[in-house]
Every structure is written in C-alpha cells, then in structure tokens.
Amino acid sequence: MQKPPSLRNNNGSLQVRVRIDGKDAFINRLGRWDDPVAVAKAQAISAQIWSDYQQGVFDRSLMAYQPLINGKEVGLLEALRVRAETKRQAAAIHAYRVMQRYGKPIRTRSDAEAFLAWLRAEGLSDCTIAGLMTHYRQCSGGNRHLFSHKLKWQRRSVQSDVLSVEEIQAVLADLETNERWYHPLFLLWLSTGLRNAEIRGLTWDCIRWEEGEVLVCKSLRRDGYCSGHHSWAPTKTGRERVVPLTLQVLETMKKHQQQMEQLGVYEPYGLVFVAHSSHTNVYDHLLGRVWRRSLQRCGLKPRRLYAQRHSFLSHALAIGNSPADLAAAAGHSTKMLLDTYAKPTGRLKMPSWQTA
Template identity: 25%
Template sequence: MASIRVLKSNKLYIDFRYLDERFREVTLLENSVANKKTLAQMAKRLDAEITLGTFDYKKYFPESKSLKKVALLERRKSQGRLGDDIPTLNQQIDRWLKEKEVEWRINYRNTMANLINKHIRPDLGGILLDAFLRDGAITFRSGLAEYRTPSGKPLSNATINRIMTILKAIVEDGCIQHKLITPFDRIKKLKEVKTHVEPFNLNEVTAMIEDVRSDFRSYLITRFFTGMRSAEINGLRWKCVDFERREILVRETFTQGIFEYTKNDPSQREIAMSTPVLEALKRQFESTGHRGRDGLVFCSRQGTPIDAKNFTNRIWKPMLVDLDIAYRRPYNTRHTCATLWLASGEAPEWTARQLGHANTQMLFSVYSRYVPNLTRNDGSAFERMLASTGTTGVVA
C-alpha cells in the first residue's frame, strides 16, 4: 500500500510497491497538511489502479528515472517471467567463459578475454540480460566505430565484426537459457575490406637470407621454405625433426610464453624438407642439437624460445631497412612459401597439407593469382583451344 513520507529536505515523496519492486517517487510538494492530503488521494488512486492492473507509471511520473526499470519489469510480466533471476551481462560473460574453457586453447582463451574486458564489459557489463535490446546492440556497434586506439587508429570493420560476433554468442547463449528473444535479429555484419597477401619475391628472399644475422640464417631459411607459423617454428623441438625421412613434424606451438597444441587439428602435420631446409637444420643441429631431443631447434643463447616480438623488432625490421625492402610482417614468410610452391607447379592439395589447411579453399581464395596456368584460369587455355582448331576470329 502506498504511503506518504518526508525527506530531510522537507519534500514529500510516495513510497509504494509495483511488480514486486519498491519505488520511491519524490514530489515538489513541501511537507504540509494540505499537501499530504492531496498526495494521499493520489496514492489511493494509484493503489486501486495497481490492483486493477490499469496503472500507467509514466502517466503518474513522466520524468521518473525509474521508467526504464518499469518498462523492463512490465516486459517480464507480459512474458510470464516476473521474478526470474536474470543475470547482468557481466555474470553471463563469466558463465559463458567458464563453459568455453574446455573448448579453447589457452592463448585463444586469453585473446577472447582481452577483447571482452577491453570492449564489452566497460560499456555493457552492468546491464541486465533482458534489458539489452536491439537498439542497444546497434548503439554499441556505433561506439566501436568511433573508438580510437592509443595511436589514434580506428578499429577495422573486421575487428568490429569479431567483437560483435563474440557479444552475440554471449547474449544468445543467455537468451536460450532464460527463454529470451535475441536482440541481434537482422543486424548484419559490416562490410570488410578484402586484404591481399604481399609475399616476397625470390630475389628478396635470397637477399634477406644473405643479409640476416648469421645466428638467424637457418631460422629464416626454415621459415621461408616450410611456411611454418611463428608459434610453430618457435616451439619446434629436435624430437620433431626427422632427418631420415626428411620431415618436420608440427606437433605444438609456443606463444605468449606457453607451449600448447597447434592452432587446430589440420595444423598437426608433416612438412617435407627441401634441400635448403635440410642443410639449414643440419647446421642448426651443430649449434643446439646438444640440448637433446626435447631441446628447442631455435632458441636464445640462454636456451629459451625465440620471442616473436623481440625477433620482429631486433632482427626483422632492421634487416628490411638495411635492404630497402618494403615492410611486411614476419608472417609473410608463410605467404611467400605458399606462393613459391604454387608458382613452381606443386599440386594445390599437397601445398594445402604442407601449410596445415584442411582443404584447398583458402589457397584458391588467397593465392589464386600465384597459381600457374595448369590450375588457374587466365584465358590462355581458351587461346590455345582456339589456336588448335584454327579459329582466329569471330564468326559473324
């Protein structure tokens, strides 16, 4: 039942319960017998309308700060969920991450947590799950588009889509559990700019191998001619180098200070050693092979794994500057290897297996312009067909 109370400021307010929640609405009326009588009459009407189910909160308190909360409670009532224990997005995130622990590699889990903690929790963490609606999702995405990194760069559409995909997975998981309608209906992904690989040509590869610091020459040869990812080659141990079969066995990775399983199952593979790689690893064995089968193939002077960031800053960048070669990430050694294999005429299926791809789809999507005429359509096959049949013009 609604009651009339007095604030320390001598203003009157109404104290009442609606939809199992307590509300206090302050008025502009001073504490007096006449004003109390006026509010008592209003409170009586308010109680009656709540009982009859005709109460309109906004009609009584149009400027109230509780209107959003009331709208949420009324929506819950209409859905038969009044009184449900609905979590905040922070609570839903915690539950979702806990459930995903068994599915993800440690490094992937850390990456996801970093994105969530940086972009999702600060803006949305305190919102109740069923209070996060479609307009809230669109507003959040707009905020991501306006975000600037410490260096002043905006987030790419690909990054924004990735964050939104994570948020969608978190929210829809909670929606299923609490029987809510997803707020992501008809929210499309932003258009992403297609990126193009920038491999080094063979002359650049040769120059880089000759220029690099001598203790990193075998490392660079192996990267350029096996297509191994940074985490794969930095975690390579001698027990995974089979000189007899001329194979490198990719079984684990090293990144962010942790050894763990490869990126995915197809990444577990055997890479055939070309002669340059075989000779480079034999030379490297003389340097680090004494550490035993569990020892790292490539490591620091202290026997610790090569740090990818340290290699980039202290070896890779100075080398490119010295050779006046346009900067590309070390990952481009992988792209370079793929294009060299394909351009030399190696079968796409074999190339895909060597790179650790599940199929050739990515090869033709990313490296199509480097595939030779045997497997790539560029018009020359049609020209040869016309020439073989003596057709040199178009029949009118």
C-alpha cells in the same frame, strides 16, 4: 509455449520455468523462494515472457529476461571471461575487457546499436569492431543475432605479404651474412610455411633426418595475459602433420645443430631455435626486429612475420603442387588454402599453341 511460465523452488532458490518446444528452460539468480520481493520480481518476469509470446516478440534464448547483477549482463560477461582464460589469446582477452568496460546490458537491438556507437566513439575501427563482434556472437548463445552487423572496412590485402623469388633470395643472403644465428630459422620458415607458434615450439626430435621431413605436432603459444610467458599447446587444428624438407634446409639445420652443440645448448628433445643471447625460446617481437632489419638492409618494404607462411604457400601453389597435398602440409582445408593463400607471385605460365 502452451501455457504461461511458472515459478519453481529449487532447494530454496527461486526459478522461472519456461516450457519451449517440449523442453524446460530456466531463469536463475532470482533470489530466495521465501523472499516476497524476489517472488514478485519473478512473477513480473513470467508475465513479461507470456506477454512477449502473445505479441510475437518472445526471445527464445531467454537472455532478454535474465536478471541483471549490479546492472550488468552477467551471462555474456561470464562466457567471455571463460573464453579469455581458456584461450589466453590477446583478441579474446581484449573482447572481454571491452565488454567489461562498457558495463551495460545488451538485450535488444537498440542496446546493440548503442554499444556499436560506443565502440566507434572509443576510436575503434570497423575492422577491429568486426573482430570483437565475432567473439560476442560466439559467447551469446541464442542472442547472437544482436551482434550481427554489416560493417564496411578496407580489408587488408595479404598479397602484399608475398615476397618474390628474388626478394626471398636477397633476404636469406642478408640473414646468412648479418644474422647468422637466425638464418636457419627463417630459411626453414620460408621453406615450410609453419605458423609462428609452430616455429617457436619446434624441437629436435621432430626433425626426421632420414626421411627428409619435419613432424609438426605442437606449438608454443604466447600467453595473452602475460606476453613474456609461453605455454605448450597442440597445433591450431589439433592434428599432427608432416612437411617435407629440401636438401638445402636439411644441410643448414645440421650445421645449426652442430653450432648449438659447440655452445652447449643442444638437447635432443630441446628447442631447435632459441634466442642468441639468453638461449631461451624465441618470440615474435624478437624475430620481428630481426626480420625488419633484414628487409630494411635489402631495401624492401616492411612486411609482417606471417609473410613467411604466405610466401611459401603462394609459391608452392604457383609451381604446380596439388592444393589438396599443400593444404594437408599447411594444416588447412583446401578451400581455406585457395581463398587465403592463392595469391599472385609473378610466376604465371602462359600456354603455347606452337606445334613441335
């Protein structure tokens, strides 16, 4: 910054113009150019910027100098609102509503520490707070450093989600006996490791019978603002991928198709899996009930629905599949696959030094 900030008239609206690294940056929402009070406030902001610059504490993001609207930090709240409404995911919506409820500006490190203390006083765990901070960093631009905190919490071990071969066989046998309508769904899930939304959104035209594979090209995502609503979306990475199917899965899916035809609910481009009673799309709460009932009948400890994906990928790695090939089928990078899904399965193969 070579010289102090200047005031600018933008079609009657008052702005403060700051020259940073040869580029103009502006502070808006200051009022009208013909309002003496607004001009005085703008001059005070300009003086504060120049003073901070001289003292070496200048906030290059300019967020510390943005005016408050009704005592609130409008910029961050607006960014969070847009993120929540765009993603429509529960975590993004929760982050927006928490910040909205807090209702105070966060411009300095002390402000951020006070916000962190408030989150803990609200009873939120450090694990939940860390998730919130991710959203706040991504929406705060140059002020993202305010939401960087070293929080200590017990990370959840995803190893507990991996079922052994014997446990998978027991659960599938139980489902085939007691939950016949949903048995094909869980067999496909445990045999492909698809994501929850991809299973929900799978349509019959994506099953390639002759090639023995399934095309994963879309998902049916839950609306965070209304959990009963779902909307079509691309895959998480935005890319299509192909996952091979075993002969067992293909035969089971063919029988499931025939059963749907008998009930009059089969459509060539319709959903593969629908609810047993309503014949509408399946959802996590419904599938979770089926999954928990089966685990309980088998005498197994409770596990998340995501155990399907963890179990498939961990076992597929354990039997010697190429991490690169498996990552492509899973819709992950190889590094993410190894960091997240390379979990013990009880299939360790020990080298033998015995000569023939």
